[in-house]
Amino acid sequence: MDRIDSLFPAYSEEGRDMIRRAWRVAEAALEGLCRGNGRPFMDHPVGVAKIVSDEIGLPAECIAAVFLHEASREKPETELSEWAGTPVLTMVDGLNKISTIKPKDTRLEAERYKKLIIQYSRDPRVTVLKLADRLEVMRSLDIFPKASRERKVLETLLLYIPLAHQLGLYNMKREMEDIYLSYAEPEQYRLITNKLKATEKDREKLMAEFIEPLKMKLSEEGIKYKLKIRTKAAYSIWTKMQKQKVPFEGVFDVFAIRFIIDCDADRATELAQCWKVYSLVTEEYESDTSRLRDWLTKPKANGYESLHITVKNRDGAYLEVQIRTSRMDEVAENGFASHWSYKGVQREETMDKWLNAVRFALEHPDNDSPEELPQPPSREIFVFTPTGELRVLSAGATVLDFAFSIHTNIGVKCVGGKVNGKAVPIKYVLSTGDVVEILTGKNQKPSPDWVNFVVTSKARTKIRQALSELEFRKAADGKELLSRRLKNWKLEFPDEMLGEFMKERKFASVNSFFAALGDGTLEINVIKDYILSEEKRRAEALAAAQAKETARIRSSVDDSHDDIMVLNARELKGLDYKMARCCNPVFGDDVFGFVTREGGIKIHRMSCPNAARLLEMYPYRIQKVRWAASPSGGSFQVALKITADLDGSVLSRIMETVNQFKASVRTFNVTENSRSSCYEISASIAVTSNMELDKVISQLKVLRGVHKISR
Numbered sequence: 001m002d003r004i005d006s007l008f009p010a011y012s013e014e015g016r017d018m019i020r021r022a023w024r025v026a027e028a029a030l031e032g033l034c035r036g037n038g039r040p041f042m043d044h045p046v047g048v049a050k051i052v053s054d055e056i057g058l059p060a061e062c063i064a065a066v067f068l069h070e071a072s073r074e075k076p077e078t079e080l081s082e083w084a085g086t087p088v089l090t091m092v093d094g095l096n097k098i099s100t101i102k103p104k105d106t107r108l109e110a111e112r113y114k115k116l117i118i119q120y121s122r123d124p125r126v127t128v129l130k131l132a133d134r135l136e137v138m139r140s141l142d143i144f145p146k147a148s149r150e151r152k153v154l155e156t157l158l159l160y161i162p163l164a165h166q167l168g169l170y171n172m173k174r175e176m177e178d179i180y181l182s183y184a185e186p187e188q189y190r191l192i193t194n195k196l197k198a199t200e201k202d203r204e205k206l207m208a209e210f211i212e213p214l215k216m217k218l219s220e221e222g223i224k225y226k227l228k229i230r231t232k233a234a235y236s237i238w239t240k241m242q243k244q245k246v247p248f249e250g251v252f253d254v255f256a257i258r259f260i261i262d263c264d265a266d267r268a269t270e271l272a273q274c275w276k277v278y279s280l281v282t283e284e285y286e287s288d289t290s291r292l293r294d295w296l297t298k299p300k301a302n303g304y305e306s307l308h309i310t311v312k313n314r315d316g317a318y319l320e321v322q323i324r325t326s327r328m329d330e331v332a333e334n335g336f337a338s339h340w341s342y343k344g345v346q347r348e349e350t351m352d353k354w355l356n357a358v359r360f361a362l363e364h365p366d367n368d369s370p371e372e373l374p375q376p377p378s379r380e381i382f383v384f385t386p387t388g389e390l391r392v393l394s395a396g397a398t399v400l401d402f403a404f405s406i407h408t409n410i411g412v413k414c415v416g417g418k419v420n421g422k423a424v425p426i427k428y429v430l431s432t433g434d435v436v437e438i439l440t441g442k443n444q445k446p447s448p449d450w451v452n453f454v455v456t457s458k459a460r461t462k463i464r465q466a467l468s469e470l471e472f473r474k475a476a477d478g479k480e481l482l483s484r485r486l487k488n489w490k491l492e493f494p495d496e497m498l499g500e501f502m503k504e505r506k507f508a509s510v511n512s513f514f515a516a517l518g519d520g521t522l523e524i525n526v527i528k529d530y531i532l533s534e535e536k537r538r539a540e541a542l543a544a545a546q547a548k549e550t551a552r553i554r555s556s557v558d559d560s561h562d563d564i565m566v567l568n569a570r571e572l573k574g575l576d577y578k579m580a581r582c583c584n585p586v587f588g589d590d591v592f593g594f595v596t597r598e599g600g601i602k603i604h605r606m607s608c609p610n611a612a613r614l615l616e617m618y619p620y621r622i623q624k625v626r627w628a629a630s631p632s633g634g635s636f637q638v639a640l641k642i643t644a645d646l647d648g649s650v651l652s653r654i655m656e657t658v659n660q661f662k663a664s665v666r667t668f669n670v671t672e673n674s675r676s677s678c679y680e681i682s683a684s685i686a687v688t689s690n691m692e693l694d695k696v697i698s699q700l701k702v703l704r705g706v707h708k709i710s711r
Helices: 003-007 015-031 042-055 060-074 087-098 106-120 127-137 148-168 170-184 186-198 199-218 232-243 267-284 326-334 350-365 401-408 410-414 449-453 459-489 493-506 510-518 524-560 611-617 648-659 690-703
Strands: 225-231 255-261 307-312 319-325 380-384 390-392 413-419 422-424 438-439 564-567 578-581 591-595 603-606 622-629 636-645 665-673 678-687 706-710
Touching: 003 042, 003 510, 015 060, 042 060, 042 170, 060 087, 060 127, 087 127, 106 127, 106 148, 106 380, 106 390, 127 148, 148 170, 170 186, 170 232, 170 648, 186 199, 186 232, 186 510, 199 225, 199 255, 199 267, 255 326, 267 307, 267 319, 267 648, 319 326, 326 413, 380 422, 390 401, 390 422, 401 410, 401 413, 401 438, 401 459, 410 459, 413 564, 422 648, 449 459, 459 510, 459 524, 493 510, 603 611, 636 648, 648 678, 648 690, 665 690, 678 690, 690 706
Parallel strands: 255 319, 564 622, 578 603
Antiparallel strands: 225 255, 307 319, 380 390, 413 422, 413 438, 591 603, 591 622, 636 678, 636 706, 665 678
């Protein structure tokens, strides 16, 4: 008999042969390596394998996986081709990945790391093998340096003890908890264990005294039962002492008695039997009703059914009593409930299904086909920064999602990344275990199509925010550019014209229009061409309308009087006629006369705002007139409205321009408009004819600083 036969006698010859082959691979890879106590490192996988076989009862392929894991972790080049395609290699791969986990702050990241361990467990037994590995480490804590020991103790508390609890591996959980307490709180551990030893005989006496008066009554009622005596573990007692702020003696349920009733698995019968035992116990002993926990009438959400009471005996000692049937006890101990939620362990529906499957694999070691084993939850992936920081992302997350999970500024500047040392684009989809380094570019800007391939809500929200901020910045640039160019061109772009342009070019908002100008998508000269073409079109339309109206007025004038009155510029001061002040006609303008009641004839321009009203209401008072062949040196006053920059020099330039022609300034009023930051000028000038007026106006329009001029 070789060592394998003596260490693992429970397995078949075929199973021991598999273990033997894995053992030889590990022995060769670990040769010469020692643990902190000087013993061969091979002792570690042997210890783990014994826990897996003797204390958990997993099949031989799990033992083989333990040895091959240690071999390949120490020497990655270890040849494992003969195990290809087998559950053994799947488990080895999972264990190797878990061994790379190096928590940076276990206290803060415990839930993430627990999920990561399960993610790596494609075969559900991998999680259990890792727990066995950690239990062997905890049993050997003395051989580790102090810093390493402290780290392993904290990791065990926050990662591995909760996993053992969720898997229902209570013995393993209890032992790891007590080892943790012995290192973390050695004085408290000694206090509690010593008190448990010192009070052991007292508990036995209490138990015997408690059950004695009940034996006869239970027998007379025909109740078949068995008792389980339970003493809390040191760690569990310590946590209650901390939580309730009481000494050891203040923990009521250090000692508990459990009635397990043997009866038919009929619910009505079960409830009747449990409540009958409750009645007998509370008749004999005083009960603390405030501590009654009835999970019979309304079982817990996880299926847990039991009746918990606390009673006081004649000596004043408190005892916890649990009453349940055999079926309830089986469900509580080994079924789907298994206290997964009993102690407040965080749970999710998908995680519970996964952990249920792990329990099934433990309880049915023959059902170990990889195809039948469930896969871990896939809603999340776990990736690392180059410094080892763990990040949890949604399944399907890309390099860009990862960048935004680190910081928004890194996300918006991301140009790609390196995954496990290999350069990849921002759309690259990440997998659990990837080590990701983000590459950024100072000129990089977010693109609208980024939203289409990221999967995390944070990335999507931050991209939209960045795009919005970028558009506002571009819009500000575009608005400033357009304002500057319009001033240089001496053109206006009123809101009505802007709306028509946006509709024609299909801009969704004013902001998007200005942003297009700001980033050059829309050429600024396109706006100039559009304004000029619109002004030309509108001018032509206005000229056509005015010509039509003038023709109508002229026709009305012609029809109203056959005589034509000749106007001479020299006779403007005569009593026969005067120039109407509403339109200030100038020699050469198209005019007509209107006979007033007291002021003689008033001469109006055909384009006068009052012309249409006078023609419609007083056609009999219209006088047809025309100018003499030449102005003969006369002068006419014209009112002009000018809009110009808030610049004193522009005023002098206007005066100089007028004086260059056969014109003179008669009045010149200036008002400062603070809202539009411009001068509003009202000027009255004297000119000899409309031709001279046109020259003055055309020269004023091209002056720097003059925006608008109208008669």
